[in-house]
Amino acid sequence: MSGLTVVVPCFNEGVQTETAHRELTGALGGIEPLEILFVDDGSTDDTLDRIRGLAERDPRVRYVSFTRNFGLEAAQAAGFAYAGQPWCAQIDADLQAPPEEIPNLLEKAAEGYDVVFGIRRDRKDPPLRRFGASAQQWTARRLLAIDIPPGASTFRVVRTEVARTLVGLRLGSPYFIAMVPMVGARYAVVETGHRPRAGGGSKFRLTRLAGHSFELFFGYSWRPLNAVYLVAALGFALALLTALFGYAGTGGATTHAATAALLSGLALASTALVGRYLYRLLLDMQRPRPYYIKEANVNLHPEDTLNNGLPTPPPPAAHPPTAPPSNSSSVPPVVAS
The missing domain is CATH 1.20.58 (Methane Monooxygenase Hydroxylase; Chain G, domain 1)
Incomplete structure (x- = not known):
């Protein structure tokens, strides 16, 4: 039976990880097998501790934790790399994309698509963010002739092997939305609901949008x-x-x-x-490695760790100096004739 891995990138989400787990399991309880893969993108709060607790209570929870913050593209790449099921759904931990919309994306994918993007209907983001996202996509599509699905976001369903092919390209400017049409993957869009962020303040920054725009504009258009x-x-x-x-x-x-x-x-x-x-x-x-993992409850690829998959040896311990052996028991020197 074809199962589903839900990839949930996290950065300083704290208690929101438990909220995401509760809503995802409630909305997707009818899908078997189901796996929820949290990717901790170098959080500095108690996000990793809470994910560990979820994994102890629910065997469907898997996680990987980065050595530092590597960014969203790296987090989703790790999620696709370690997904254990043939299909993946990617959703942000803030749950602005409702988990109950995932079955709608899967239903569309069943028509023969490799990727199905959720298109936000009646976005609840701040006006500046809505304007910035619209301006970015208009510039990419109309001025720079970059083929991207209009309105596409990080809320999507994708066939796992296709996702691994895309992130395996290891481009200097990875941008998943633009990479899908670039390789000829079959994609579709579905309108979905949208709601205000469920926990904490928005992590949107104008500088972050500008950086992503630079990667898109100069990475995919001449x-x-x-x-x-x-x-x-x-x-x-x-x-x-x-x-x-x-x-x-x-x-x-x-x-x-x-x-x-x-x-x-x-x-x-x-x-x-x-x-x-x-x-x-x-x-x-x-072509640098996009991330390094410090901890996980899945079998890691050795190259994704700082120790290349080997156990960490303890540092040498200092011992008190010992007296040199006496001359009577030492081996006599060899004298050349």
Whole structure:
């Protein structure tokens, strides 16, 4: 029978992990086998302790805990890597995506799709977050021609082997929503409910959205770089025209100074953008491991641990110095003849 692993990334969620467990088991109790895999993304509060307690009380609970905070992309990659069932559902611990919507995504997946994204209906996020997300996706789709499912979020159902294929690409700028169409995986979208965050304050930060946008824009489109080529060509034409005006004795000093300042600004912006693409290529060449795990109740891959799967040896203990052996019992030195 085909089972389901629910991947729940967590960072400083505390008691919210217990709330998530209670709602998930209540909404998905009819699915067998069911596995709930918490991924502790280097939390500094009691999140890991609470997950351990859940695992002791419920054998369906599995967990992995990172050595530090590696970010959402790493957490979901670990969840897909250690999922024990053929299908995965990813949901945030804040439960803004209702767990009772997961069966609707699974029903759509049964029509032959590899991935089904939940599209929030009547979003309850703050206005700034809604505007930022809409602007990001509009820019990606309309201006940069990046193929992403409109309105897609981290609430989704995905076939486990397809998810492992995607995270196994180990791109320098991993972005799951953009990677699905890139490899030709069959996907669909389903409208789902949305509700305010169930516990604590929102972890949304404008800088985080900006960082994700940079990864999406410059990791999956060459249009910004092509725009730099166009700007460089126009800048060269403008500089040439200004020089001709100068030789002809037309145009004042103010005009030349303004033109020079504009060209300098364009040159700096172009250099910065080219540098961003070089950084992208460097990340792709380095292909660093996306995370390291310090603790888990699943069988870990040795390369995912700091000790390469080996037990930690104790440090050597200092002993009191002992007296040197007497000459009578020592081995006589060998004298070369």
